[in-house]
Structures are given as C-alpha cells and as structure tokens.
Amino acid sequence: MEVAFLIEKLVLVTVLFTLTLTIAAYSTWAERKVAAWLQDRVGPNRAGIFGLLQPLADGGKMFFKEEIIPSGANKWLFIAGPSLALLTSFLGVAVIPFGQDVELFGRIVPMQIADINVGILYIFGVVSLGVYGIMIGGWASNNKYSLMGAIRGASQNISYEIAMGLSIIALLLVTNSLSFKVIAEQQHGLNWNIIYQPLGFLIFLVCAFAETNRVPFDLPECETELIGGYNTEYSAFKMGAYMFAEYINMFVSSAVMATLYFGGYNYPGMDFVNETLGATWGPLVGVAVLFFKIIAFIFFFMWVRWTVPRFRYDQLMDLGWKVLIPLAIANIVITAIVITVVDKL
C-alpha cells in the first residue's frame, strides 16, 4: 500500500513537472505566434510544421551560448538568482487540484500532488518568494540597470501582493476554506466563484499580471528603459531559466485563477459525463477542461501584452495603492455585509 502510494505520487509529480515544462516551453512559441497574429503577421513557421519545433531550437541555442559571469558580479548570488526564480515558480504547481479523483488500476488517485488545508497561504508564500530570484539576480549582477529592475520588481510585488491578498480574503468569506481541493469541489457544475466575486476576480487578475511581471506591469524587465532590467547581465541557460520562470509563473497563476474563480476542473454537465464515461475517463475530461481554461488564461495574458502599453512607474504605484487596495477593502466590506444579510434571511 505504501509503495503504491509512493509510486502514485512519483508518477504524478513527474507527469506534472514535464507538463509544466512543456507548457512553459510552448508558451514561448505561443507568445510569438499570438504576437504575430495580433500584428497581422505569421510568426515562427520554419522549424517544423507551424514552427512547433521552435522551442527546441531556442532551448538548444540557450544551452550552447556562452555563459558569462561579469567580473564585478557576486558569483554565487549570480547563479542563485535564476535557480531560485525557477525553483519558486515550480513549487506552486504542487497544490493545484487538476481534477477529481481518478480510478486507475483499482486505486483512487487524487489529481493533486499535495492537498494542503492552507493551500492558498502556501501559494502566497511561494509567490512572494518568487521576487527573491529577481532581487538577488538583479543585485548580484553589479549593474545599475539590473539593480533598478530588481528594485522595481521588489516594490511592485510588495505593493500588489497586498491588494491580491485582500481580494482573496473576500473570496475566503464566500468559500470558508483555504484548501484548493475544497474550493474546487464547491464550484461544482457552473457554481463558479466568479459569479459571487466579479470585482475580486478583477483585482486578482490585475495583481496576477503585476506578480508575474507581465505587460502592462513589466517594469522590472522593461526593455526600452532598462535594456532587460534584472536579466541584463544574464546569458545562456541562466537567461533561459529566468524566461522559463516567467512562463511557469504565468502557468501557475493561470491555474490558480482558473481554480479559484472559474471552477477549476468543473464544467456544466459534468455529472452526466462522469456517469457515462465512468470513474476513470470522466474525471480526466475534467482535467482537460481545466487545461483548456489555463490555456485560455495564458492566451489572455499574451493578448493583453500585445494590446496595452506599459504603465509608468508612478502610475503603477498609484494604481496599486490608491485604487486597487481601497477597492479590495470595499469588496471585503460589501461581501461581508451581503453574506451576513443572506445568512440572517
């Protein structure tokens, strides 16, 4: 029994790890494709059919480039930066429920690596660790642009984490649970949290853009002002690690948004599908639905990137502190009042 449990978890971890890496790799391809489509272009189409081998070509290029560590840089921290960024971005995948329990070879296998009862707190902890990768890398580079990128990254993440946390509190009032598994189960069918928390979702979405350093909040990278920001001095695979970390962050925050607000693996008519397809294939359809939602969110991230221009630094801070935080607090108050009134009736 114990051995079977270990094998089950090992397989799940391996599959999710590979899946995350693949999705991150193909996000780079998708980013370029989406950019091209939105700009009336075709995008990468030379490497393989539809350019599908482009991530492999890019990865190969990353491996064979020269590794440069600037002489003024702190060598250990310079290496620790991208490693930490990659590590923390991966950690978030562990608590996301990818589906209902699946019956495989006579065993009930949960589609979640770890069902922590404080999953949301865990995600927040991991996400706030993510800024250390940027901070350490930018600071260790011994370059003014990198340092400015790192400072911007740190202040931006701190500012937006508050609004993000406040928007989650309103959600917790609705769900009464911190566990992702419970939250996902509550949204059975079409009973998604977005119906109860539209404003909360909007705040969470904006903050997710800021936390993943995506346009319009990509001030830490900011090619036009900071020539790449925190990763100016990075080359070869360390650069690749930063890039991967960004795309994995995007994947994780898409998964979190899909699970918290858009019903995770739930979809209307799932009971009927589960009955017809049985205990093995029914939940797997749910997994596919969740991945569809995640990919839709990733597309949304890219769509926004190629539409909205970057915020100015003071606008960013204004939006974070003067708009989103008051809005999130108002959201909490309104949610609390509505819940109390509804409970009393």
Add this chain to the structure above:
Amino acid sequence: MESLSGRKKVLEQKPMNFMERIYLPAIFKGMAITFMHMFKKKETIHYPEQEREFSENWRGMHSLKRDEQGKERCTACGLCALSCPAEAITMISAEREKGEEHLYREEKYAAVYEINMLRCIFCGLCEEACPKEAIYLDGPIVPADFLRKDFIYGKDKLVEMPINELEALKAVTH
C-alpha cells in the same frame, strides 16, 4: 489661425471623467481591436519562396551594358565618376587593340571599372550622367558580405553577361 483645409481638429484638454479614469472600457476597446486583427489578412511575405516586387523606378546594383552585338558600351569617359556624389566609382581606361573590335564599341574602353558598394548611395546620378547609356542601376539588392574589400565590385560582377552566354544559360535552366 483659421484652418484652410477645414480638417483641423482642436483637442480640448479636459480632466478625465469616471469612465475614462477606470481605464477598463478603453482597455477592452483596444483588446477588441487587436483581437479582430487575428482574422485579418497576413502581411507576411515568405521571403526565400516569395519575393516582394520592386517598384518600377527601383535602383539596385549597377550593371554595365552591352550593345546589340554584345560589345561593351562603356568608353571610360569618367563622367559617372565625376557625377558620383559619394566618390564610389573609379576606372582605368585603355585603348582598343586590333582584333578587339567585337569586345568594345569605341576605341577607348575601361580596362578596370570599380564601384565601391559601401560608398554608393544608389542615387542614380551615374546613370543620368552616362552619354553612352552604358550604366544602369537595374540589378538586385547588393548582397551582404564579410570583408570590406569584397564590396568593391569590378568588371567581373558589373558587366552584363554576353547575349549568347545568357541564352545558353537560359537553355540550361529551362
């Protein structure tokens, strides 16, 4: 001042109203625009397979022309070199010997004719200056190269192919 065309629009600088200040309507409008662009015709020209057509007055690489009998038209008068604002053209003239009448049209010809493609600005003044209609900028784009010396094009690259060789080449390729 009064606008003569009647198309002048004066923009008023007003403070943003509430809908403008929450940005979202403007963002959704922009996103709708970019989304519609996904379904528009792609502007891409797949380069090695397709090539963009040049305009009729396109000025590309120079070619030194031959006449109907395949003789070089250039008589090394040097007017092109004098007219060149970029000082890209040089030449050394020579006198036509007996038995070379089928090669050169006039008694004097250019033994060496060099254009520095890094200096050339493709203005076409050499074309206009030439009294013998010997030089035209009707070639393709000058290709990239690695060394500066390789951008100095001599007669081997500039002179038109003789008519019989050109026809032989066409016969092979078709």
